[in-house]
Amino acid sequence: MMMPWVGTGIRTIVDDALPVTVSASRFAGRDGVEEYHLMLTPTAGADVATQLRWLEQAHDHACAALGLDTGTAIFRRLFCSDLSNQTEALAASPLANPREPGDCCVVSLVCQPPVPPARVALWAYHVHEPGVVLDTYHEGSTLALRRGELTHRWTAGLTCPDGGGPAAQTTAILEAYEAELDAQTLTLADHVVRTWFFVRDVDANYGGLVAARKARFAERGLTPETHYIASTGIEGAAADPRATVMMDAYAIGGVRPEQIRFLSAPDHLCPTHRYGVTFERGVAIAFRDRTHVLISGTASIDHAGAIVYPGDVRRQCDRTFENIGALLADASATFDDVGMYLVYVRDPADLDLARRLMTEHVGAVPTQILLAPVCRPGWLIEVECQAVIPTARPELPEF
Known part of the structure; x- marks a missing residue:
């Protein structure tokens, strides 16, 4: 799929030699700076060292297909099934332990098992400005x-x-x-x-x-x-x-203070302090040619702070997306602007269903589905996402 010169585009990258799914999103702003989210997940069983090699090769292939070099790598998170027993293999992997000149990427390692047979999965964020070496x-x-x-x-x-x-x-x-x-x-x-x-x-x-x-x-x-x-x-x-x-x-x-706006959708979700926690539902950060919309972990909750559809993961997922849609709308964004999703599932038995539900809701948008219980036991699924929308604000700093 061709990606637009301005706005968000989604692409699935295929390498028939590797058992890894690769999806990528790209936002290109009018200032010429491109942002990429890549999600890579092994699809065949193997030990973690082998799966890491597959991920490395698939990541290299994807970056080559997208025109990204090592200097564009900013942030990676590796989702691991048994981190305590995988540290040796991770230390030997350039994805988890960058060693190439110019690869300054910071890496987060977290024990949040991906969907089997994957033992390790990857979210990678890149920034590319043609002809410019990032500082x-x-x-x-x-x-x-x-x-x-x-x-x-x-x-x-x-x-x-x-x-x-x-x-x-x-x-x-x-x-x-x-x-x-x-x-x-x-x-x-x-x-x-x-x-x-x-x-x-x-x-x-x-x-x-x-x-x-x-x-x-x-x-x-x-x-x-x-x-x-x-x-x-x-x-x-x-x-x-x-x-x-x-x-x-x-x-x-x-x-600047005027660049930041915190998001709310009071008809759908109450402020978090109403039930004793302290975070914002989302934030929009405006730059000269784009606005980043960062949606916090969101679950099946109503305007009074109650769990909606207890025990029903499918309906909880639907309500979660209704809530996310309301938060995106507060930032003048839509689901078409979203470039990545992370999905957290409480019950291992729901992982495959969650994968099907996400395909129904978001198609090929880069997504990781993870075994990670949500902070309140009654919530069976939680979703976070990031979107970017074009902006024309010449008075603001460039991204």
């Missing part, structure tokens, strides 16, 4: 991309396994992250636009995360009267079995 550099667990007056900062895999229980570990993670931000004269409230909190045994440990995050946010002026941060809080684990919480984050240095 990227590493600071610890963060990749920074300097573009004009903005610095985009992707942080992966923050843990504090010696910090005690989930509340203490969450506090320690946020303290460590704020120290990184402070060194760049950035703050949680003004510059962080997206977080992911991965919680080992979410049913038991999510409450500790919630309490610690709420307290820390209140200290930083993040309240119901101001704003929170778009986020996903979901089952997931780091390689270290002592770590009960892990965080990934995206912040933008130099972003």
Whole structure:
């Protein structure tokens, strides 16, 4: 499928020699900068080292087909079925442990099993500006991309396994992250636009995360009267079995207040603080030629905060998409603008159904379906997504 010169296009990339499905989305703005999301999933059984080799080869083939070199790689997340026992194979893989000159990609490794027979699956994000070498550099667990007056900062895999229980570990993670931000004269409230909190045994440990995050946010002026941060809080684990919480984050240095708008759809979903948690439903970040629309983890919830369709994963999926559609509409976006989805499923028996439901809802849009219980036991499925829409705002910074 041909991709448009301006806007979002979807493409399935086929390599008959490899048992890997590859789908890609591309957004091209009028300033010439292209953004790509790639999802790769093995479709045949093998040990993790073999599947990683397949993914490497399929990723290389896809990048060649799309005209992307190693310098365009910004962020990867590898979804693993048994991370603690897969670390050796991951350390030997250039996807998980980049070693090529110019490959500054930051990599997140999380134990969230993909749909079998896959033991490991990949989400990759690339930025390409024809004729331009991206200005990227590493600071610890963060990749920074300097573009004009903005610095985009992707942080992966923050843990504090010696910090005690989930509340203490969450506090320690946020303290460590704020120290990184402070060194760049950035703050949680003004510059962080997206977080992911991965919680080992979410049913038991999510409450500790919630309490610690709420307290820390209140200290930083993040309240119901101001704003929170778009986020996903979901089952997931780091390689270290002592770590009960892990965080990934995206912040933008130099972003202006007028670029950021938090999304809501009160007829469909209540504010999260109504049921004791502290995140935004989504956020739209406007740039000169595009607006990023980042939708938080979204489930089958109503305007009063109640679970809709308990026990019915199909109807919960339908309601989830109704809610996402309402949030996208608040940003003047539609499902046609979405370039990637992550889908979290509680019951392994529902993984195949979730795959069929996602095909019905989104077709070939890059998607990963993962075994990852949602933060409230009654929610059987949760979905997050990212969209980009064309914008003409010459007064704003370029992406």
